[in-house]
Amino acid sequence: MDEAGLPILAIQRLRMTTDGTGVTTLICSMGCPLRCRLCINPASWDKTVPGEILSVDELYERVKIDNLYFLTTNGGLTFGGGEPLLHSAFLKSFMEKYRETNWLFNLESSLNVSRKNLDDVIPYIHDFIIDTKDFNEERYKAYTGGEYGIFFENLMYLKEKVGPDRILLRIPVIPFLHKGNEAEENRAEFEKLGFTRFDVFPYVNPENRKPISEKAKENREILLKPAKEELAKEES
């Protein structure tokens, strides 16, 4: 069944190699099943903004201006969020209707959704950018509040379906969660499973980049409070 409209947090044009090859437009949709403690886009779930609902054609109208940039640079649209796969029926309708544009469609997802949602988009997506958060189940749960098994099984399923070449695994170094080389160890574990493309990068404090809500701060404190207490103990 088609979703009538996509609730949008933001559409950001002219991003260059930030979210995929070439010039891309990032389409951030509302809603997320996770509550990552250092979420970079908390406005997608903290209810501080209502989001704007766009139909398939309205979304196309908003992004078509960059058609020439997309085509000349092998760029296109990157669906992010929030969790874009919460709106997989809409994405499927959009990509089905506009696949003839020859734009590339990328997906940035944490895969913490039902299998059906993932199946909806697999035939249309060029590059899957997967936010892995953590390979370790306990740390994954502590950091995201979500179910590790859903993510992990979807990830392995995706690899079976599209192969590792079309999957970029984002491996964050998470302050106050990862100790020593844990992020690199995460990468090594994924490598053992046959994944080949990685982006190991540090998370930063989202508040250093833009104002965040009290709700997002509370969510962040779940990670920071014990870490700060531990630091204070060590110092005294």
Added chain:
Amino acid sequence: MKGKDKCKALKEIRAKIAEENDIEYVVSECKHKGDCKGTCPKCEAELIYLEKELEKRRSLGKRVCVTGLAVGMAATVAGCTPASVIDPIVEFFGGGIGTEDLAGAAQPPEPVMGEVEPPIETLDGEVEYVPDSENSSEEDCSGEDCSEENGSEENGSEDPNGGSEDGKGDNDIPDLAGEALPPEEF
């Protein structure tokens, strides 16, 4: 990547499209001081002008050369965050990545993958791109990625309509170039 650098890269892409398709186009010089989003009404008018010129060429049965023309042009100018050299704990309370340039002026941080950036200045105005004269050259371009007006299955078509004899799409996709907003509507 600063907006100005982005703007420069996009200008180069537009110039390349014009050159490869024999479209008359003079890259305009930006007089705006300070940073921007990488585009402005004037740049948008130029982009729409190119779309219209390409559409004209298609409807005359001429070749157009677009797909993959500027691959790598965006990549060469894009900044990359040197993730491996940043200590996340040190950076955590310290104002993020790249918030100051060498002169000490505040800079918006580099966007990270998937991140919604805070808003930057928007340049408003009404501009229309007017070329010196209409270009009626019929020369075909010789780029490797060129495809015929009708496109072939093998090469794919850069025409968002899928390309067909009458210049209209064979599918439901609304006409892109034909529907471009006139610059005065920006």
